[in-house]
Structures are given as C-alpha cells and as structure tokens.
Amino acid sequence: MPTAMSELYKFLKQKNNTYKTWLQDVCSVPSVATDKDSCRKVVDSLGELLLSIEAKVTIYETESNPVIWAEVGEGDKTFMIYGHYDVQPVDDENAWNSSPYKIKETKDKYYGRGVCDCKGNIIANIFAVKAYLDEYGKLPCRIIFFLEGDEERGSPTLEKFSSKNKKLFSDVDFCMFPGEQNYIDPAENNVVTVGYKGCYYCELEVTGANTPVHSSLGTLIENPAWRLVWALSTIKNEKDEILINEITENAVPPTKKEEEVLKKWPFDTDKVKKQYSVKKLIGDVLGYAAKKKHIFEPTCTVCGIWAGNTGEGVVKTIVPNKATVKLDFRLVPNLTPDFVENALRNHLDENGFADVTVKNLVKLPVGYSDLDSPIYKTVSSVMKDVYGKEPKYLVRSPGGGPQYYICSQFGVPVFTAGVGYYGSKVHAPDENVRINDFYKHMEFVFSFLENLGQKGGKVT
Numbered sequence: 049m050p051t052a053m054s055e056l057y058k059f060l061k062q063k064n065n066t067y068k069t070w071l072q073d074v075c076s077v078p079s080v081a082t083d084k085d086s087c088r089k090v091v092d093s094l095g096e097l098l099l100s101i102e103a104k105v106t107i108y109e110t111e112s113n114p115v116i117w118a119e120v121g122e123g124d125k126t127f128m129i130y131g132h133y134d135v136q137p138v139d140d141e142n143a144w145n146s147s148p149y150k151i152k153e154t155k156d157k158y159y160g161r162g163v164c165d166c167k168g169n170i171i172a173n174i175f176a177v178k179a180y181l182d183e184y185g186k187l188p189c190r191i192i193f194f195l196e197g198d199e200e201r202g203s204p205t206l207e208k209f210s211s212k213n214k215k216l217f218s219d220v221d222f223c224m225f226p227g228e229q230n231y232i233d234p235a236e237n238n239v240v241t242v243g244y245k246g247c248y249y250c251e252l253e254v255t256g257a258n259t260p261v262h263s264s265l266g267t268l269i270e271n272p273a274w275r276l277v278w279a280l281s282t283i284k285n286e287k288d289e290i291l292i293n294e295i296t297e298n299a300v301p302p303t304k305k306e307e308e309v310l311k312k313w314p315f316d317t318d319k320v321k322k323q324y325s326v327k328k329l330i331g332d333v334l335g336y337a338a339k340k341k342h343i344f345e346p347t348c349t350v351c352g353i354w355a356g357n358t359g360e361g362v363v364k365t366i367v368p369n370k371a372t373v374k375l376d377f378r379l380v381p382n383l384t385p386d387f388v389e390n391a392l393r394n395h396l397d398e399n400g401f402a403d404v405t406v407k408n409l410v411k412l413p414v415g416y417s418d419l420d421s422p423i424y425k426t427v428s429s430v431m432k433d434v435y436g437k438e439p440k441y442l443v444r445s446p447g448g449g450p451q452y453y454i455c456s457q458f459g460v461p462v463f464t465a466g467v468g469y470y471g472s473k474v475h476a477p478d479e480n481v482r483i484n485d486f487y488k489h490m491e492f493v494f495s496f497l498e499n500l501g502q503k504g505g506k507v508t
C-alpha cells in the first residue's frame with residue numbers, strides 16, 4: 049500500500065465518526081423531491097460540509113429544488129462530480145428490516161434510504177477530497193461538486209439551468225457520475241458507464257361520453273378503453289417491434305467502436321431470467337443479440353394502464369368514459385424527446401387516432417461520451433490499482449440520466465464510479481452499501497486525484 053494510501057486509511061479511521069455522523073445526518077432527512085423543506089435541510093447540511101473543505105459554495109434556486117455548485121482547488125483541469133440529494137420515497141416502512149431514515153451499520157454494510165442512491169456517494173466523494181487536502185494541502189485540479197435535488201423525477205430543472213448557465217460548464221474537462229446498483233456486478237467487476245439512453249415519458253388519454261354508462265349501451269356508446277387498445281396496437285406489434293416508422297428509421301445504429309466495447313461488457317441472460325423468474329426473454333434473445341437489443345435499441349413500454357371498473361372483485365357493468373395509459377420510450381442517438389413526441393403525434397393522426405391526447409411528462413435526451421477520450425485510460429489504470437482489475441465499460445446505460453444537459457451537450461466525457469454494488473437495492477426496501485466499497489471508492493477518488501497531480505494536472 050503506498051504511503052499516501054495508508055495516510056488515507058489513517059485519516060478515515062481517525063475521522064470515522066465525523067464521516068459517519070455526516071452520512072447519518074444527510075440520510076436521516078426524507079428528501080423526496082416533492083418535500084421541499086426536507087430538500088432544503090439537506091442542501092444546508094451539504095453546503096456546510098462543502099464549506100468545511102473550503103469550497104466556494106453557490107446555491108442556485110430553480111423552479112423546484114436548488115442546485116448546489118461548489119468549487120474547490122485550482123489547476124489546468126476541471127473535474128466535475130455530479131450527485132443528487134433527492135431520494136425515492138420509502139412507501140411501505142414495514143417492508144424494511146430497519147428504519148429507512150436511520151443508518152443501520154452491520155459488520156459489513158450500511159443500510160438506509162439514500163445510502164447508495166446517492167447521498168452515500170456524495171459523502172464518500174467529499175470525504176475523499178477532504179482526505180486529499182489533509183494529506184497534500186492542495187488539490188491538483190479544480191473540482192466542482194454539482195448537486196441537484198430532482199433527479200428521481202427526471203431532472204426537470206436542468207435543461208433550463210444548463211442553458212442559462214452555459215458559461216459555468218465551459219471549463220469542465222470530465223465528470224464523475226455516481227456508481228450505484230450496477231457499478232459492481234456479481235462477478236465483482238467495476239462497470240463504468242459512459243452514456244445513458246434518453247427518455248420520453250407521456251400519458252395518452254381517450255375520453256368518451258360525459259359520464260360512465262351502463263354496458264348495455266355498449267352497442268351505441270363508443271368505449272374509450274377499446275379505442276386506447278386499438279391505438280396502442282398500432283404502436284407496437286407482438287414481436288416487440290415499434291411500428292412508428294419515423295422512430296425506427298431515424299434511430300442511429302451503434303458505431304464499430306461502441307459494438308467493440310459492448311462485446312466486452314459482461315451480461316448473462318440466464319442470470320436475468322433467474323433473477324426475475326421468467327422462462328424466456330422477449331424474442332428468446334441470447335448472447336450478443338440480447339446485449340444489442342438491451343443497449344442499442346429504443347423501447348416503447350406500457351408503464352400503467354387504466355379505465356372504468358378496476359376494483360378487485362367488483363362487478364360493475366359499465367362503458368367507461370375515460371381510458372389512460374402511461375408510456376415510456378427509451379431513446380438511442382438521433383431520437384430526441386421532441387422528435388419522438390412529434391413522431392408519436394403524427395403516427396396517431398395518420399392512423400385515425402387524432403382524438404387520442406398526448407401529455408408530456410418527462411423528456412431526457414440521450415447522454416453520450418467520446419469513447420476515445422484519454423480520461424478513460426486514467427480511470428482504467430487507477431481502478432486497476434485500487435480494485436485489482438481493470439473495469440468493464442458500458443457504452444450506454446439502458447436507464448436514463450441527466451448527462452446530456454450537464455455534460456454531453458458541452459462535449460464533456462462521463463464515467464461512473466461510486467459506492468454501490470449489485471445488491472444495493474436502490475429504490476427498494478433495505479437499500480444498502482458494503483462498507484468496504486465505501487472505503488474503496490474513497491481510495492479511488494484519492495488515487496485518481498494523485499494521478500492527476502503526478503502528471504502535472506495533465507490527463508494522458
């Protein structure tokens with residue numbers, strides 16, 4: 049273990065209680081994005097913690113929760129660390145084995161809402177920087193902590209924030225996103241994600257009579273539920289193919305380099321089947337075909353659908369007067385949310401469904417990085433030192449994130465690194481992290497900074 053690293057461990061041991069107090073402090077507040085007061089409390093706590101490492105902290109108000117922009121250190125390079133302090137609601141506390149807003153520490157894990165997604169990541173990052181400052185007195189580069197409070201509902205404030213504050217982002221060279229549930233896979237590989245699918249989430253609605261009517265009138269009164277089903281059947285077929293031509297024709301296939309990187313990404317279809325107790329995957333896809341479908345193809349998913357009598361066991365013979373479906377489209381390059389919104393509208397109109405209304409709920413563009421950016425060499429070599437093996441790269445997460453607004457549109461490459469692992473149960477009861485992963489991630493950030501320092505702030 050290099051001397052500086054043993055210093056890091058000594059530091060963490062000495063400051064263990066401080067670090068755990070902070071973790072407990074921010075995780076004890078139920079900062080669901082809709083709970084403005086709780087979010088404000090966490091902003092105050094994180095602001096205080098960032099001030100303690102002598103960061104220049106600016107709180108930007110938005111139409112929802114504030115954005116924290118904290119700068120510390122100086123150098124040729126600017127390293128941005130993204131995080132979000134909002135959490136998913138707990139819903140059923142009884143489903144937890146411990147109180148979700150009180151950190152429970154076992155021999156090897158911390159449990160609590162946000163301990164992985166993503167307050168735990170924020171705390172680990174701040175403490176790693178603090179450890180570096182204690183060891184070396186100054187940072188090898190400029191670090192920006194960019195922390196938002198609306199990620200769990202699709203980061204609705206960031207489009208405006210980033211277009212209003214373009215200048216702030218102009219010097220950023222690379223950005224670290226939190227490594228959450230899939231960051232360490234079951235084979236203990238570090239999986240570094242560099243891009244995200246985009247998302248267009250909408251609600252389709254069909255209305256009928258001015259009131260639900262007796263189903264004997266099903267002969268004469270049009271049924272919105274049937275109309276919605278017919279409209280949906282024009283959008284996707286039984287082979288899971290999207291039938292909106294504009295979407296399929298404009299989706300850009302992966303590049304050679306992206307395919308090369310994807311081939312090395314470990315993905316086991318049998319494990320997926322076992323995990324979710326399903327006999328087969330859609331289209332019986334296997335091997336690389338499954339990876340390709342999962343990562344490079346756009347989706348259209350019915351997330352919820354309802355109309356009329358939905359009471360369990362209730363017999364109510366009616367023609368409903370309203371039917372609704374929530375749909376999400378996961379997007380690949382060249383499919384912007386606006387493009388998909390238009391394509392969907394055109395498709396419905398052309399197929400005789402002009403009466404189906406479309407309400408937008410979330411729009412997130414695709415996030416991407418330049419795979420040839422030199423930063424990935426640095427990330428790989430530091431991870432190899434810290435974790436004992438080189439990471440695997442995931443070209444595009446099948447889920448979404450705010451990467452486009454704060455990084456891709458400014459040409460800033462992204463990598464994930466953090467405290468999560470495959471068993472972190474984010475968004476679910478018993479969210480947890482392994483304590484060793486916490487330490488390892490702090491070590492990674494510390495070593496990453498050392499590496500930048502050794503090279504005179506130059507990334508090679």
Ligand SMILES: [Zn+2]
Nearest residue numbers: 165200474475
């Ligand atoms: Zn989340």
